[in-house]
Amino acid sequence: MTAPDPTAAPPTNPSPAAPEAETGRDRVRIFDTTLRDGEQSPGASMNLGEKLEIARALAGLGVDVIEAGFPIASVGDFEAVRAIAAEVAGSTVCGLARCNDRDIDRAWEAVQFAQKPRIHVFLATSPIHREHKLRMSREQVVERAVAGVRRAVALCKDVEFSPEDAARTEPEFLREVIRAVIDAGATTVNIPDTVGYLMPGQYAAMIADLIANVPNIGRAVVSTHCHDDLGLAVANSLAGVQAGARQVECTINGIGERAGNAALEEVVMALRTRHDYFGVDTTIKTERLYPVSRMLSSITGLAVQRNKAIVGRNAFAHESGIHQDGMLKNRSTYEIMRPEDVGVPQTDLVLGKHSGRHALRDRVVEMGYTLSDEQVEVVFNDFKALADKKKEIYDEDLAVLIEKHLGDAVPASWQLLSLHTTAGTSVLPTATVSIKRPDGEIVQDAAIGDGPVDAIFKAVERVTGVHANLHEFVVRSVSQGKDAQGEVTLELEVESGEASFRGRAASTDIIEASALAYLNAVNAISARKDRTDVREVVGRPGAGL
Template identity: 45%
Template sequence: MRRVYIFDTTLRDGEQAPGASLTPEQKIVIARRLANLGVDTIEPGFPISSPGDFAAVQQISREIRNVEICGFARAVKADIDAAVRATEDAERRRIHMFLSSSSIHIDFQLRKSREQVIAIAREMVAYAKQFVDRIEFSPMDATRTGDEFLYEMIEAVIQEGATIINIPDTVGYALPDEYGAMFSRVMQNVRGSDKVEFSAHCHNDLGMAVANSLAAIRAGVTHVEVTVNGVGERAGNCSLEELAMAIETRKETLGVETGIRPEHIYKTSQAVSRAMSFPIAFNKPIVGRNAFQHEAGIHQDGLLKNRSTYEIMDPEKLGIPRSMIILGKHSGRHAIKHRVGQFGVQLNEAQLEQLYTSFKELADRQKVVYDQQLLELVGQATERVMEPYTLVSTQLVTGTAGHRMASCTVRDNASGHEAVYTGTGEGPIEALVAGIKQALPFEAEFADLELYSLSGGEQANGEATVTIRVQGASFRGSAVHRDIVVAAAQAFMAACNEAARAKGYQERTEQSIRDGAVEITIP
């Protein structure tokens, strides 16, 4: 297998997306994750752009080992000096320099002659070469640059010591066959091309960044520039997780491999999403919420018989929690029976038919039937309470000043005992969660909250998904309600019930009650 080196520019090009700015501390945390993920090169920022960016690049250069650190610069001496200083403590480093090459950029942005642009490229590469051996040069907007001038610029910088030639599709204009053919022509026609490495940098304006990057790899490129979640200018860059898994899944056909460790993909994706406050689209390949979830009855039936019928990757190998079956109006009896069976409940034919009928009525009114709702329906069919705890009611006092105060009534279904708990917090969700936690016989850390509007207008329902951690394990719960705060509280309660079932708290509580114990001790 030929090795393809992954160059991650999440912290530089990715951060240039409007609203995606990161603090130096956030950059360092993400850089550590990228190193664990197995990227070969990290471009941590644009050192000349701000003192914070300079400090982040410098700290990452000092701390992150076994990964090449790249300093980004325009073809300007001050930029190069800043990049050299910021990366001087790196174990391995390169300088990445860019200069416009297309007519539209040269005529309207640089406003210089072609001869002047070539002279600048030569001078700045030669200047940077005094300090760093590995020099990457990018003719910006290369895919809208004529071949003759592109060859001339690349030849010039190779002569001055550039070691890596990056040919970027800066505005996402190229088609895959065009982009791959461009690399082939450059490699065949540029003198000295056999002495340098080639890199691809693709934007996603037409949705072809991954396809173009694969075309470049097939043309012989050995470095590909990517970002986590595909973040970046305008429609973003080539997505790291999509490219890495395309190569991993089809490596026998492509004949290449990377050093990416798939088991770290999901957590890295989530970390970048949270740090940038950029939600991930539900249908985003690899890391999107729906990427490994199925609602259609035919698909669910096939998956339950053999996962590979409708999945070409194993999400658990990517660090993605397994939630293969999503129950909705398209789900069939087989999927419902399977999900109920996962809760340890066996239904007879009459109970299953009653459940199926009530399930379909609920599914027609809303998009997804959540586990908490399913268990309520199971309880109606079996005449027993399925959930360990029930959030009976909530009340909230809120305002523009001071702490929010909440009270909630929680029922322990094993004993039938109901109690009212109060909590305070700077926000209403924090106050309600503080109250609910007091009802639990275990410590639950509130790890993550996702909120979505399911429709428009003032009467829109809100969907909340909460992730908690209990003894190192993660559990998720979801709920829908017109009041988004109540939805978040119900989702938290659902996650806690998942934890109680998984950790055996419910069974131990019931046994303690059967034994007549007054105090219940949970280790």
Template identity: 50%
Template sequence: MRHVRIFDTTLRDGEQSPGVALSLQQKLEIAHALARLNVDIIEAGFPVNGAAEFECVSRIAREVQGPVICGLARTHKLDIERAAAALEKAEKKRIHVFTSASKVHLEYMLKKTPEQVLELTDQMVRYAREFTDDVEFSAQDVMRAEFDFVRKLYQTAIAAGATTINIPDTTGYGTPPEYGAVIKRIYDEVVQGREVHISAHCHDDLGMATANSLAAVENGATQIECTINGIGERAGNTSLEEVVMALYVRRDHYKAKTQIHTRELYRISRMVERYSGMVVQANKAIVGDNAFAHESGIHQDGVIKNKETYEIMNAELVGREAAVLVLGKHSGKAAVKKAFADLGYTLDEAQFAAVFARFREIVERKGPIQTEELRALVESETAPTANLFTLEHVQFFSGSGLLPTATVKVATPGGMVTATATGDGPVDAVYKALAEAVKMRPELDLYRVESVTGSTEALGEVTVKLKLGEVQATGAGVSPDIIEASARAYLDAANKLAAGQAARQPRSLEEVQRSGLGK
């Protein structure tokens, strides 16, 4: 059975989603999670696109073991040199060189003739091979390009030393039969039996990214480029969890397999959702809240009798459920530690002590907690955030005919600070008081509240995004009290802003091209 390589680009293409800006620590956490997931390649970033991007790729290259670490580069010497420098310490490294194929890209973005693009492709792929034997080549917008030029472009890249050729449907224009046919022609007319991998890179503008990627596998592709939760520019990229589980469940049809540890899928989906601030829709395949839910009486009856009546895979396979103990105020450290291990979390002693203390505080207030609440608790308490500001106390008054008023007590580097403020509602009042306490006035760009399990006694999980000038940070908070969860989420983001763990929205490839950076 063929091995299809999974090339994850969450940290590069995925971060280009509108409004998403991941900090260095968040990217490192995601990269380590991708290594646990056992992806083949991690595209860590675009090293020439600023010092922060270079440092991110460099840190991932040094610290993450297992997958090939890849850096993106245009057909410019400086791009390739910066990628090579950032990847220097990687256990396994790849340089991904890209240009464009369509007439509209050549005329308006590259401002080059087809002959010039062919010449640069030859020169820069050869130059990349001076730094590594693993070189990937892509030409943007293949599906709107003339195939004769596409053929020449990829033939040139292979002759120059490219070991993987990537076929991007950059605008999500193609249909599965069309995209599959292009892959088949490249397989027959360009690769022609050579040891060169064909990669699929699809966007979801028409909702066909996953279908197109699977059509590519049917026609000879041996690599799929994708992102966790399908995040990415515009409507997003191919969803990693969808193609992985499609290949697993329908291996009888595709005759192909991946090396993904599928039980890690749900965990990393939640991590990316939390760090990016992009909500996973309830009916999202594989990782959505409703993916394994049944409300119809006929469906429920069938599933109770035999899950195979209405389920083609079980929730445990993707890490959605685990057999954990019922945990409450009488549960000891050993039981709690075992529960976290059953859910796939490995905590050091300091992390466990902090999570256990918060666990005891919560169960004393609300009683036993469920599996999903345990996930939310451990994820919120172990996120890599500096603790410059700690919530000690929050109190608010609100109601019909009353002016919402909040008082907070916050431990700061300068000592304990108490602040009081009024607002349009309790959350607004709390946030104004917190802003006064931490001496920052960030703009609230996102506020989202969810019930972890859906009951009135459930933990509330709040996600916020704060912007301060050009930087932004996402914070999360969990508590049985929504106002307290809101305060914790605000301080989580404020800590990142104050500690330099915030991030800027990365420039898109088009913006970099227009800037002329690296020429």
């Protein structure tokens, strides 16, 4: 099958299970897996408070399904899924499980108190996975898939099944598996292009083949799940919708394993902007796309590239004189969407040292955060302190202050009291630190290094006794201007190589931010020794749908 003709009429043969009755119009469900597949991106791990904040934002955005995590992966994942299920209303809350009883029972234990729970079970079906990973025959795969779905259906009426690596599975066998799991009770069948291998025409043909040739397909919603290894995740997802799929699995900013997943904001705005072509709707409140994108970027430290579609800084910027001239005459000459449609502000509300609590609270709500009165007070105090250092406080600055107080921060066992560094072209870089120990004792020490940051890290290592390798170190400007805060994100690996820990901090002084970020990671390492939560452990069980 060739790629769809862009001049063709909108599709007229949607999946028989398309939920038209719910809205009176043909609708595509948006399944967000930012907190599961997205969090598997290196460096994207989030603590409980951060996950809850993202989940609230996703519900406010209007996503139909929030895949909150993989409960069997760790104690941390389980607690996060359970907390989200208990608190978040409106959206279906989903937990992922492999096709075995232990995984499925754990997933149900995590999501059972959700307003609308779902269990998502998966099993690989492609020849390469059957032979090299599962070491199972076709018959065994079908038997295991059916048993897994039946186990899940016995617990939860809403069950989704994914044949991992469906894109490289023999078409006749894929049909057999899908028919069998629908007979077993699956209400959604998700068709993953796990390694981002297919071209859009091929992916559309696969979806169309299942809709045409699986006799019971009308009893389930057909879903897409596409990875971006060849940069085609969004294109493939849209091709799947054109072929009849009525659920799209995606993530905010397209984060995810390897090159990532289909970007939610791109899929949604393509369906909205080209409604004349696709003829389908979503329930997404598109004006929330930009704030949620920025929130996720700030929490994870994964910056959005400037020229990224929809939410990149340059997405609605025009520098060319010809473009500017056209924009002044009529915006539609060079813009197919309005910035306000995706929540891009025309101007940031700039706060300063004379701003009060009311203005701050209003801006916090507009940015999509949910803070208690006590948290607002703490953020306000930090805001005032920052306002004394820089003239204007932008949204990005405020986001950094807010995320320090999301309710599940790493305990500050080791606290930086003071810092002094010396560096230059003709002096030996040195750092002196004063740090409060967990027992309250104040310790001072000094070290030399290749530069002031290296010297700080060595001095902190001497005081804390925590030895780790610096795996990643990133500095970025939080907002604009010469007095902008610098945010440092780093990753430490313990010498055993068993785990990695992320630290993040911001300050108008990047040397201070480096010290605070390093100490933040050291505190995470110290906390790890006192708990069984292994959500940061490298190589934890993961799911490659």
